[in-house]
Amino acid sequence: xxxxxxxxxxxxxSVKKGKGSVSTESGVLSSQPYGxxxxxxxxxxxxxxxxxxxxxxxxxxxxxxxxxxxAGLEPEQIDTQxxxxxxxxxxxxxxxxxxxxxxxxGADQAAFEKAAQDAKDNCPISKLFTAEITLDATLES
Numbered sequence: 255x256x257x258x259x260x261x262x263x264x265x266x267x268s269v270k271k272g273k274g275s276v277s278t279e280s281g282v283l284s285s286q287p288y289g290x291x292x293x294x295x296x297x298x299x300x301x302x303x304x305x306x307x308x309x310x311x312x313x314x315x316x317x318x319x320x321x322x323x324x325a326g327l328e329p330e331q332i333d334t335q336x337x338x339x340x341x342x343x344x345x346x347x348x349x350x351x352x353x354x355x356x357x358x359x360g361a362d363q364a365a366f367e368k369a370a371q372d373a374k375d376n377c378p379i380s381k382l383f384t385a386e387i388t389l390d391a392t393l394e395s
Contacts, residue, residue, distance in 0.1 A: 276300065303347065307336035310379045314352055317377035321369035322358055330357040340383075345347060347385045355392040366393040 261283070265274040275285040283300075292299035311334040320332055322329050332354060338351040352374060358366060370391035374380055 276305070299300055300395050303340050306379075307326070307338045307350070309338040310338075310350055310377075311352070313377040313379035314354065316375055316378075317373035318354065318356065318370055319378075321372045322356075322361070322366075325365055325369055327361050327365065327369070330359065332356040333390040338395060347383070349385055350383060350387045350388065351387040353392075354389070357394045361393055363393055 259278065260279040262278075263274055263276045266272055270290045273287060275287050275291045276379045277284050277286070286300050288300050288302075289297075291297035293301035293303070306381045314336070315332045318332055318334075319329055333356070334352055334354040337351045337353075338347055339351070339395075340346070340347050354370060356366065361369075370389060374387060
């Protein structure tokens with residue numbers, strides 16, 4: 255049985271002067287405003303790239319926990335940041351760079367790097383992208 259989650263967006267007006275709002279089924283986002291200014295002009299507020307980054311960072315972190323578990327390791331903590339690069343001229347996401355730091359008792363660098371690479375390649379959000387996805391993975395002791 256497949257799992258379906260929903261999110262919605264509403265937009266009113268032209269691309270530069272208009273405003274939108276985004277909501278999620280869970281209510282975590284409820285009519286969160288976004289617009290041209292939050293996406294391209296650095297104004298405060300959310301934008302699609304930020305939301306994609308949040309989705310990718312959270313998905314990767316869960317996948318890394320799974321991969322470590324399959325290697326017999328249990329992470330104490332995983333912190334991941336995703337930086338999404340949007341090229342404004344082509345309106346193309348060209349890169350997602352993941353930076354993760356984890357505390358994993360008993361892990362060695364090789365096992366950690368393998369689990370991190372497997373997580374990058376196999377988390378469901380990674381599989382969505384045709385853009386280059388890069389990763390920096392740091393194991394804390």
